[in-house]
Amino acid sequence: DVQQGVDLVNYATATGRDGYGTPIPPETGTAQIGVAEPALALEKEIIDVVRGGVSVWPAPFVLWGDVIAYQVTIRNVGLGTAYDVNFTDELPPGVAYDASGDGTYTVDNPPASGSLGIPDGATGLITPKMSATIAGGGTLVAVYCVRVTSEAVPGSWLTNQAVVTGRDGAGTPIPEFNPHTNDTYPDRDSTTIRVGAPALVTHKAYYCPPCDPCAPEPIECDPCPEEPIEVSVGSP
Missing domain, CATH: 2.60.40.740 (Immunoglobulin-like)
Incomplete structure (x- = not known):
């Protein structure tokens, strides 16, 4: 198997004889190429x-x-x-x-x-x-x-x-x-x-009517017994 980083080297050697049948000295050549793999x-x-x-x-x-x-x-x-x-x-x-x-x-x-x-x-x-x-x-x-x-x-x-x-x-x-x-x-x-899940949570608040300035006798207004509470919308 080829591996990235390990070059492929190919060798080729040529041989032959002359007209008298004498061997010609061999000639060797190489080719080298790098290996690239995807990942x-x-x-x-x-x-x-x-x-x-x-x-x-x-x-x-x-x-x-x-x-x-x-x-x-x-x-x-x-x-x-x-x-x-x-x-x-x-x-x-x-x-x-x-x-x-x-x-x-x-x-x-x-x-x-x-x-x-x-x-x-x-x-x-x-x-x-x-x-x-x-x-x-x-x-x-x-x-x-x-x-x-x-x-x-x-x-x-x-x-x-x-x-x-x-x-x-x-x-x-x-x-x-x-x-x-x-x-x-x-x-x-x-x-x-x-x-999540849509949720609407409501809370009851008290309504305090204003004092009547035209009343024949001054009266004392009671304060609201409870603070108003906001309405919230969200997901639990």
Whole structure:
């Protein structure tokens, strides 16, 4: 097996005889070429939460109807070119793919971009229709959205993991870790956020009528027996 950092050296020797049948001194030549292997690393993060058309990110929780925007960053940390690069994401129960979001990817080297091609409303394991090429040191960035549905249980956590795959120039799957390329970066990453529940809590307050200045005899007004309490809206 070839290894990055270990050059391939090829030797060739020519032999022959002259017209008298005498051996001609052999001549040897060499050719040397370096070996480059691709290696992939993936990072995933939540970059926005939209509620009622307005961004509320950073938010400690999501509610039914919220749209969560994810960003997946794939780096080729090796020297060789990675081919057929794609990723999967296992969506948890309670979220569905939202095609109204970006749903796109871009590559910086070689420059490329396109749609992820995931159908609206997709659930469970989603796989983009993507077969990207990333040169050594290049980066791919994908952005896509999911919508929180009524199947999400309040108080639970929405956790989903993305995993990247790819092949080298020989069509061999790129391993997650490769000591020959110093690739110790994980090819998977997950995000998690809690599901909240809308809540409206009201508290009763006392109303104190004003004293009547036109009363025939002065009277003493009683103070309010209790301070008013504010109304709070939030998620437990």
